[in-house]
Amino acid sequence: MATAVSPNPKTEHTSGVAPLRAGQGHEFLLRRLHSLSGIIPVGAFLFEHIVVSNAQAINGPTAYANQVRFLGSLPFVLALEIFGIWLPILFHAGYGFYIWYRGQSNLINYPWMGNWMYALQRWTGGIAFAYIIWHTYTMRFTGVDLHDHPGASFGKVQLELFNPAYFAFYVIGLLSASWHFAYGIWLFAAKWGITIGERARQRFLYVCMALFLLISGVGLASITSFRSHQQQPTDPAGAAVVEHSQVK
Amino acid sequence: MAEKTVKLKIKRQTGPNTESHWDEFEIPWKPGMNVISAMMDIAANPVTKDGKQTTPIAYDSNCLEEICGSCAMLINGKAKMACSALVDHFEQPITVEPLSKFPIVRDLAVDRSVLFENLKKVKAWVPVDGTYDLGSGPRITPQQQEQSYPLSNCISCTICMEVCPQFNEGTGFVGAATISQVALFNDHPTGAVLKEERLHALMGDGGIHECGFAQNCVESCPKEIPLTRSISRVAGQVMIQSIKDIFSS
Numbered sequence: 001m002a003t004a005v006s007p008n009p010k011t012e013h014t015s016g017v018a019p020l021r022a023g024q025g026h027e028f029l030l031r032r033l034h035s036l037s038g039i040i041p042v043g044a045f046l047f048e049h050i051v052v053s054n055a056q057a058i059n060g061p062t063a064y065a066n067q068v069r070f071l072g073s074l075p076f077v078l079a080l081e082i083f084g085i086w087l088p089i090l091f092h093a094g095y096g097f098y099i100w101y102r103g104q105s106n107l108i109n110y111p112w113m114g115n116w117m118y119a120l121q122r123w124t125g126g127i128a129f130a131y132i133i134w135h136t137y138t139m140r141f142t143g144v145d146l147h148d149h150p151g152a153s154f155g156k157v158q159l160e161l162f163n164p165a166y167f168a169f170y171v172i173g174l175l176s177a178s179w180h181f182a183y184g185i186w187l188f189a190a191k192w193g194i195t196i197g198e199r200a201r202q203r204f205l206y207v208c209m210a211l212f213l214l215i216s217g218v219g220l221a222s223i224t225s226f227r228s229h230q231q232q233p234t235d236p237a238g239a240a241v242v243e244h245s246q247v248k
Numbered sequence: 249m250a251e252k253t254v255k256l257k258i259k260r261q262t263g264p265n266t267e268s269h270w271d272e273f274e275i276p277w278k279p280g281m282n283v284i285s286a287m288m289d290i291a292a293n294p295v296t297k298d299g300k301q302t303t304p305i306a307y308d309s310n311c312l313e314e315i316c317g318s319c320a321m322l323i324n325g326k327a328k329m330a331c332s333a334l335v336d337h338f339e340q341p342i343t344v345e346p347l348s349k350f351p352i353v354r355d356l357a358v359d360r361s362v363l364f365e366n367l368k369k370v371k372a373w374v375p376v377d378g379t380y381d382l383g384s385g386p387r388i389t390p391q392q393q394e395q396s397y398p399l400s401n402c403i404s405c406t407i408c409m410e411v412c413p414q415f416n417e418g419t420g421f422v423g424a425a426t427i428s429q430v431a432l433f434n435d436h437p438t439g440a441v442l443k444e445e446r447l448h449a450l451m452g453d454g455g456i457h458e459c460g461f462a463q464n465c466v467e468s469c470p471k472e473i474p475l476t477r478s479i480s481r482v483a484g485q486v487m488i489q490s491i492k493d494i495f496s497s
Binding site: 015018019022024026029031099103108110112115118191192195198 | 359411413416421448449453454455458460474475480484488490
């Protein structure tokens with residue numbers, strides 16, 4: 001069809017924003033993977049980690065130990081950790097920082113709600129990532145190994161939560177991660193063409209805010225449980241006692 | 249000097265690669281004055297506030313009724329159409345700057361040809377040229393007309409691109425205006441023949457995926473075009489197309 005051909009006076013673009021590179025590059029794929037990875041598996045893991053597993057802290061040290069033992073006993077647990085959690089988080093965060101770096105926030109001149117959320121999504125992502133790195137390092141890679149001694153889990157978390165600075169970091173990390181996830185789902189629906197209409201997006205925003213309240217609420221309740229119990233043992237012998245005592 | 253005046257502070261530069269500077273003006277107030285008419289008054293007597301003779305300010309404008317899209321500029325820091333920016337609505341001195349994301353030609357005149365290039369890349373037209381009469385096109389339902397008409401109101405002012413945090417030299421994002429035109433022409437029964445090509449174009453670097461959904465575009469559009477709706481719809485079309493591509497290529 002001759003009419004489908006672009007009228008083609010080639011103009012030079014030497015400065016300013018480059019025109020669309022139609023048919024070039026792989027950023028579409030990477031960007032969509034970034035978006036998807038935020039929900040599956042990273043977001044799904046966040047939900048499991050806070051609303052399912054760590055909520056067991058509310059049922060006390062032994063229930064918590066049982067949950068940790070169950071997770072540690074999953075088949076291929078290291079592969080699950082590497083390919084289901086660590087690499088997806090590293091990809092999501094790495095590409096996220098790249099997106100953040102290339103954006104040009106302009107809140108001062110355009111302080112609109114969506115623009116605030118745009119900035120907040122980047123900051124919460126950054127804070128959550130800093131928290132996750134520290135949290136993974138202290139919980140998974142230092143101190144008593146919780147795969148070997150699930151009974152020590154409750155006490156190990158308590159050691160951190162009884163420190164006021166770490167406690168604050170937990171709360172900030174929790175709120176950042178749950179906000180980033182909840183608003184990320186909203187962004188996902190808008191950017192993948194699921195919530196097309198203005199009102200649909202408004203309604204879905206309420207759903208996502210409810211999810212934020214759920215995750216952060218359960219997370220805060222779990223944190224409170226850790227702090228309201230006496231310090232539990234973290235040594236192997238004490239851990240064995242915690243693990244095998246009756247659930248209250 | 250009992251007369252009411254208007255103070256303007258205008259960012260100027262004589263050419264694309266020269267240093268910029270600010271000129272301040274104080275001119276007599278007139279009822280219903282807008283930023284363009286103020287600059288017309290300056291052109292009639294191009295003297296700065298300190299009495300220094302200068303040149304008239306260069307800017308793009310044409311229709312003076314917010315329909316040609318030429319006179320977008322930063323007024324008190326925000327991208328606006330200068331012709332519909334009534335001076336009575338702004339705090340003085342009114343600062344006027346060229347759009348910040350486009351190469352400057354002179355003073356307030358900028359080169360916005362990137363939008364035209366983008367519209368060409370996505371083939372934002374209905375292909376009807378040919379060697380014989382194609383006859384009348386298919387009927388467009390009133391419901392479809394209702395959806396398309398607002399999108400056809402785009403005046404190519406580039407304000408949606410200027411205010412977009414993702415539209416910059418790093419990303420080379422295509423911008424909301426072009427995406428909305430894709431929505432418009434994909435909906436058109438004859439224009440739909442190019443739908444696949446348009447969607448493929450938007451998958452290229454700088455395409456629709458660069459949207460960060462800050463929604464500044466829809467907030468600032470002088471024609472109140474539902475740009476986020478267009479972006480979301482076209483993003484869905486692009487996703488469906490990409491999945492089709494996986495299974496049919």
